Amino acid sequence: MNEQTPKIVVVSHDGLEFWQFMIAGSIAGSVEHMAMFPVDTLKTRMQAIASSSYKNKTPSSSPQLTLRQSIGGLYRGIAAMGLGAGPAHAVYFAVYETCKKFLSSENSNNPLAHAASGVFATVTSDAVLTPMDVVKQRLQLKDSPYKGVGDCVRRVIVEEGFGALYASYRTTVVMNAPFTAVHFATYEAAKRGMIGEEEEEETLLLHATAGAAAGALAAAITTPLDVVKTQLQCQIHGLCGVVQGVCGCDRLSSSSIRSVIQTIKNKEGYGGLMRGWVPRMLFHAPAAAICWSTYEAGKTFFQRLNGTTHNSQE
Template identity: 30%
Template sequence: MAEMSDINIQKLTIVQHAIASCCGAIITSLFVTPLDVIKTRLQAQSNPFHKGKCFVYSSGLTSHVYVCGRGDSKTWYKKPGHFKGTLDAFVKIIQIEGIKVLWSGLSPTLIMAIPTTAIYFTCYDHLCEALKNRPGKNDEYVPVIAGSLSRFGSVTVVSPLELIKTQMQYRTLSYKQLYLCISTKVAVDGWFSLWAGWTSTILRDVPFSAMYWYNYEHLKKTMCKEVGANEPTFFVSFTSGAASGSIAAVTTQPFDVVKTHRQTQLWESETLKIPQKDGKSTWAVMRKIVAGNGITGLFTGITPRLFKVAPACAIMISTYEYGKSFFSHLNEKKNQHP
């Protein structure tokens, strides 16, 4: 199985890797976004968002912060409504507001997900290839190393875009105004201010990626042996991705809670100009959550996160594997018939 994977990777170009990962990101966002729209509406119904406050939206691939009910802001969030449950919310939103509302927030999701996913998955495969070809190799931990490094790199590269996107979401800015806004922030707080929230993101995403890829490669290899397949089938990739994503999601949930808290703080301090009294460090936020809600507070929202992460991981990896297989066979045909 490992040999077959290596051959496939060598046949694909960087562009083909990027195309396969981008297709996965688009399809995943299309499937998962409605789930989060409904979840957010149900949450708002039981605990209404106050005017001028914000909430975190996550598609399973990326997360975003939105402001609620301000007359001068462009936001997809309107009002909670009165829903009895998930199915009732699904039906009523379509009947009253139209089916398009279920994909509200899709644009910023894709803007962040496509470059992040392209960098992440392309780097992962090429790092795996490089690490497996090194002398004295021990392939067992290659997915852990490659997954951690590729996620570290993608988060670091894309992190400033999150801050820029936050500014653009809150108020309409021309490119000149946006440039002045960002340049002023850099002049006052330095270049590192563009990476605000980077630490909590790294603490959540790097361990997630390490566990996800280790479990995914192991499960994929085991299932391929059981079904006697040389390449992972769609079912094998889908099942392995869902299981691996669930395990990683549960383990890293405390850092996801901290990340959500930090995103909300960042929004309020950057756009609503609300001074933040809490400690800025990730550990300070974690201590505050434990002090107020106990250890269970660090696992708040684990159920809805699993409902998003499991299908998101399953759809993303199965689509990506299918895309790689497609390009591999396409390249093979070209080589046979030049």
């Protein structure tokens, strides 16, 4: 009997209320992004750097340049993510669980239901997170011209219009739809593979391991679209369609996904579309492990709370 590994008891669709999914998801998302923020900063700077500058650097030089900076520099923009991650993940997990319950019907292991539920969840949550993600990425850039979250939001709206905060929303959804499909399919498959026929109990270690595998694979596959998203979010949209990059980012003449991909491919080749894939995987593997284990722990807390409340009422 192993008393060191916490157990999570699986209840039929978890027996939780909508708001409980939201709280568990909000905590999980916040913990995930706060813990992994320095790695996300490194990934953003590698993806946003101008093509000409990138070619003159070795793959190891960018991490070295970033690590030479103060610890505070690695966490610049974390306030924006703090404001966006909690609400976005609350919406994400609540919508996911609701759709999964509706679409799964009597088959709780239906992979298509999981994938479809994830797509619905990401379309909704991305609408909440994208503006703060834009602000976060602009603040993460080296020599960012913005003083903070409030200054960045104000200047973007005044100088570029409110729509600039959603310039990458389409790309984000296009990226996160396959990311979510691969993520959840891998997560569920990894869980089933590790627990075998015994499905009564699941450990936190199991959720962390399955989440890490799912996060790493999904991150690697969707890196090209993440590069496009980063480039779009780091553009300053001026009058008459004039566009310029922030802090050395490539200047893009179009916000079309195909056009941005073509621009990157012409300047750097197909390798440019995989820029930052290592830190992206290093971010999403532990991030998914943290998120899933925290989320399941939160659900377990509410399951026990509901059981205690139900028993006391009887």
